Amino acid sequence: MSQPPVAIVGAGPVGLTLGCELLQRGVPVRLLERVDRPHPHAKAIIVWPRGLEALGRVGAADEVARLGHVIRAQNYHSGPRRLARTRFDKLRGTRYPYALSIPQEQTEQVLRKRFRALGGTIEFGVRLEDFRQHADGVELALSTPQGARGAECSWLVGCDGAHSTVRDRLGVPFTGASYPQQFLLTDGEWRTSLAHDEAHYFMTPAGVLVVVGLPGGLYRAFVSVAPDAEVADPAEVVRQAAAERCPVPFDLAGEGRTGVFRVHRKMAERWRVGRVLLAGDAAHIHSPAGGQGLNTGLEDVSALAWRLAPVVLGAAPQRCLDDWERERLHVARGVVRDTDQQTRLWMLTGWKAAVRDTLLRGAQHAGLLDRVVVPRQAQLTLTYPGAGRRSGRITEGGRLPDLPLPQGGWLHDVLGGEGDTVLLFGGGAPAPAASAGGAPAVRAVESPRLRSALRIRSGTAVRVRPDAVVTRVGRSAEDLLGAADGAGQEVT
Ligand SMILES: Cc1cc2nc3c(=O)[nH]c(=O)nc-3n(C[C@H](O)[C@H](O)[C@H](O)COP(=O)(O)OP(=O)(O)OC[C@H]3O[C@@H](n4cnc5c(N)ncnc54)[C@H](O)[C@@H]3O)c2cc1C
Missing domain, CATH: 3.30.9.10 (D-Amino Acid Oxidase, subunit A, domain 2)
Structure with missing residues (x-):
């Protein structure tokens, strides 16, 4: 019997990216979109480096970067006086040291092309009206140009934006507030x-x-x-x-x-209820200050797809999706808080504005804006809850910096798309015990220059997820391979 598809509701940037991710992993997908043609609205423009990395994982980053316009710096003025200027070209550990400006409809266009090239079909004019979960799947009630239809899927993902039908039918509260302006x-x-x-x-x-x-x-x-x-x-x-x-x-x-x-700041209190998940604006909305919404949504599904695919294919337990929910709730809370602070700073008047101006000038003078604020805005320094051991510039729960390799290409290119990769920095080829067939892949990276850029010692082993998040740091590949992993595969 053929595998029932994962139904994705909403062909916005988040639904399209998830669709590409799942198709790349051999998971059948139905992508449902209530409108009968792409939206023409002016929405997001800024895509940050980590958002571009998420697009890169579905083969869309090069074209998006080609169509976009590079933004190299941002300037803060209070009235006519410039208080601070931050530079994006100082961003380290990324192949995209800039913010990319590109209208959302163009990003979506590139994603639609990619989705179709992977064999996907966007079902325009099909609206999810309701659904009912059972032990093995989800029954959908759809309205289509041909009338009401029923359908069956294995999992349902609501990427259906701020007014999400999926969230509404789940009865999950969307709590927060709205700005009066x-x-x-x-x-x-x-x-x-x-x-x-x-x-x-x-x-x-x-x-x-x-x-x-x-x-x-x-x-x-x-x-x-x-x-x-x-x-x-x-x-x-x-x-x-x-x-x-x-x-x-x-x-x-x-x-x-x-x-x-x-403009609102709101979050869905749960992102997973049984076989139904929420991502993107359906799960969190915030002020456009700092351009975070689309980027956060892309990363939601980048962190979801490699977990959901094996669950759907029966190779992983459903509970790993709870880790996803926990991680992404943590990130979204941080994004809502940061964008809220920035929006409030915009609106200050009188003595509060004077204090803001003094603090901004001080932060600029101390180099804090370039060192701390910009990498956070670029989402490069976001870490997951319980971020643990640190070795040089590598932190458990944080993103692996992406650096050029001596033989050409970039460090993230070495990561596997399907499962974890153990990277061995120096210290020779992987030990045979760690490299005899099965996942995760073990890869030796021989480059003193790279080690020095990462500030790690020879022999450091790092376990990395497909979405470039470091899960463990150790002294050997064996340290990082759990009993459940089986053995690894040697690729040096
Ligand atoms: C003015 C403005 C500026 C912004 N600037 C930035 C920025 O610079 N950077 C940034 O990162 N973010 C920015 N954002 C936020 C960004 O636009 C959103 O975060 C992004 O659109 C979220 O994508 P999504 O796919 O989750 O949802 P959406 O883009 O809202 O897509 C949801 C899709 O679901 C469909 N749908 C809804 N209900 C159903 C249903 N029942 N059945 C079938 N289909 C359904 C909708 O038609 C829609 O196509 C900005 C937003 C605004 C308004």
Whole structure:
């Protein structure tokens, strides 16, 4: 009997990425999308290095990077005065030392192409209405262009955005709060002398203006306005607010594309209920400050797919999905907190704004913004709960830095897509006991330069998951191979 598919609800960036991940692992997928064609809305633009790595795991990063526009720095202004400037080219341990600016619809387009190349079909115009779980699967109630239909799947993943039907039908609370301000944006041909390859934050008593370069010489202007402000003509509101808050001339040539938003900070209290999972905006929404939502969603499913695939194929127990839920809840809480702090900082006035300005200048002066804030924004330094032993720049529960290999390529390229990899840094080839058939793969990495960049001793062994998270650090491959692993495979 053929394997029932995993049903993914929502063909946004998160559902598409999960679809690609699962197809790559031989898991059949149904990708259901209620609208009958891709959304045209102006949404995310910033993809950070760790988000690009998640796209790289489904073969989409190169094209996204080619279409995007590199942002090299960000500037914080209080009124007309620049308080701080952070540089992304100082990011270490990544092949993407920048923030990439690319409209979300283009990222989705690349992902759709990739999903189809892997043999997937997007079922546009098919809406999940309801579902019922039983011991071996989930029964779906769908509305389709041909009328109501039933369907059976093995697992159901709600990647269906902030107003998730899956979350709603599960009855999982989505708790948090909303910001009172209104937010508006216009993407277009803004005439300005502001550097096109940088992001610019202007915090003023009237609200914030954020300006970010887009591909093709365009810019995004994003503004907050008072909760009770009259927004009869959104494009005109953005134009006026931007002109007033920007210390250099800033004016729109032509029409541009305008959107109006309310911003929330909310999290689903559970991300797994039996055979039903939630990821992306269905599980967490936050302020667009720092561009984290799409990135966090991509990483949700990057951390899910390598666990879910063996569960679906009967090769792993369902309980490993609880580890996923625990990890990602921890990360999402941190992201909601960080973006909330940044949004509140934007809105301060009077003496509080003066204190903020002094602190920002101090943090810039001490090098804290480049050293701490930017790597965190880029999501490179996020660690999972219970982060443990540390050896040089490698921490259990943290991401393995990605560094160039002496023979060409990058360290992350050495990782296996299916299961864990044990990397042996120096100290010769893997011992035969550790390398005789089966998973995880054991790979020797012979490069004093790499060891020195990672600040680790020869003989250090590191166990790494397919999503580049370090699970254990030890002194030999045997140290890191549990009894349950069987033996490893030698690839040097
Ligand atoms: C103004 C703005 C700027 C942003 N900027 C950034 C940024 O710079 N960087 C960043 O990382 N994030 C940013 N974000 C957040 C980002 O846009 C979201 O996090 C991202 O869209 C989440 O993707 P998703 O796939 O989880 O959900 P969505 O993109 O919302 O996709 C969900 C899909 O599910 C479908 N669907 C819903 N219900 C059903 C159903 N019942 N049946 C079938 N299909 C269904 C929907 O039609 C939709 O296609 C921004 C958001 C906004 C609004």
